[in-house]
Amino acid sequence: MSHYPTWPEILAGKHWRTTHFPRIKEDMPTFLGVPHAIREDDLQGADVVIIGAPFAAGWGSKYSGVDKAEWLAATTRVRQQSIRYRGGYVQEFDLDIFEYLKVVDYGEADIPVEASYESTVERILEAQEAVERKVKQALVAGAVPVVIGQNSPCASYGVGRPVAEHINGPMGMxxxxxxxxxxxxxxxxMSPHIAGxxxxxxxxxxxxxxxxxPNLVEIGERGMxxxxxxxxxxxNNGACFMPMWKVRTELGIEGVIKNLDQAYQGTAGVYAxxxxxxxxxAGPGDGDLLGELAEPMGMTDYEAIRIAHEIGKRGCDGFSFLCIPPGSAVQYRVVVYVLTYFLAGLAMRKIAKAQSADKEAPNA
Structure with a gap:
């Protein structure tokens, strides 16, 4: 496994920030240096709320053959890698996302460390509920919750369920x-209570x-x-299934983007x-970083980033990450890009709506 730099090494390395940025902990800056929300009132007016969900499933010290400490570090390390960038200006689009979106970092869900090592049903449900509390608070504030995690149910079911309950209508995924x-x-x-x-x-x-x-768009599976x-x-029940073989042989990235529309047809909300x-x-890091989870014929970093951007342009009501490849600085940067280009899509959507409203407004 490649060496992940220490926090002092990151600060001494190539980054464009001074040391003056909000910190959740000494070695955990906020994502891209956005304001740190410490209480529910701080979420008011936010468009997007970042939430960390450090949880690794199962008994013992390893998950899929990789030390759980490496998995659990992702919520810190993604934020560490984000701070090497100047801010929210995306040069490809000549767009500063923070001119149009209010983004706050709500820190970590209150997940007990023991939940990642003692896999009792009670511990897992406690961890899930800690994430759901923050997700629900973000939704009530009118924001899109974005959960950075590592395992289910915390960074999957624990996001998708409260989003669906809040929307209370047909949902795409x-x-x-x-x-x-x-x-x-x-x-x-083997518990019916756990969404693992x-x-x-x-x-x-x-x-x-x-x-x-019929509103599920499933992308990337492969193999046996x-x-x-x-x-x-x-x-057979109508999901749009795009395995990597089909992406490579038939669709290409433009075909994948076109098929995203199936999640939006007749729905009131979409969870990504x-x-x-x-x-x-297939991204910039070694596949073996993932241990037993690594499979050939993977998606590229560009494809994941582009899909996230297009989801942002179409709109999204909740977003979650898990199984972030551990131990590689550049892999954490991929997540920074995925999230940032998603935010750029949301900003473009907001700009387009404002322009459309201006055109439809009667002349003064």
Whole structure:
């Protein structure tokens, strides 16, 4: 595994900030230096709320063959890598996202460290509820919650369910993943109460009737890991399934972008979920960083960033990340880009709405 730099090394390295930026902890700046929200009142007027969800599933010290300390560090390290950039100016679009969006960082969900090592049902549900509390507060404030996490249910079901309950209407979902996560049970606990790594999507569709399979856009799965019954259930019921083979042989990135529209057809809201094991080594980092989660024929970093940007342009009501490849500074920067270009899409959407309203307004 590559060496991840220490916090002093990051500060001494190539970054364009001074040391004057908000910090959640000594070694944890806010994402891109946005204001630190410490209480619910601080969320008022925000367009986007960043929330950390440090949770690694299962018993013991490793997840998928990688030390859990490496997985859990992602919420800190993504923010550390974000602070190397000047701010919200995206040069490709000549757009400063913070001129149009109010973004705040709401710190970490109050997940007990023990929950990542003692995989009891009670511990897992406690961790999930800690994320849901902050997600719900962001939604009540009228903002898009963005959860940076590592495992289910905290950074999947714990985001998708409160978003659906808040929208209270037909929901679309855009999911990037190597795996379907749609078995009818959580293999780690075998508890019907847990929406775990193997079953969170199945449980979300059962618990939240607003989600409809015809409005599911599923991108990135590949290979021989899945049960045919699981895949065929979703495909036969109308999901838009774009495995990496189809992306490479038929669609290309433009075809993928066009098919995103299926999540928006007849829906009142859309939830986007990026399981970053979808990269599988096709991004800038070594696939073996992911341990047992790595699979060949992965998505590229550009494809993930572009999809996020296009989701932002179309609108999104909740966004989550998990399985961020651990230990690589450049992989954490990919997540910074995915989130920043998503925000750029939201800003473009907001600008377009304002311009449209100006055109429709009667002359003074």
């Amino acid at each position: 855009i999911s990037l993943d190597t795996h379907w996560d749609a078995w009818p049970y959580d293999w780690a606990t 790594s193997t079953n969170w999507k199945d449980k979300l569709f059962r618990d939240c009737p607003g989600y409809g399979i 890991l899945e049960s045919p019954e699981v895949v065929r259930h979703y495909v 979920h990026f399981d970053m094991d979808v990269l599988g080594g």
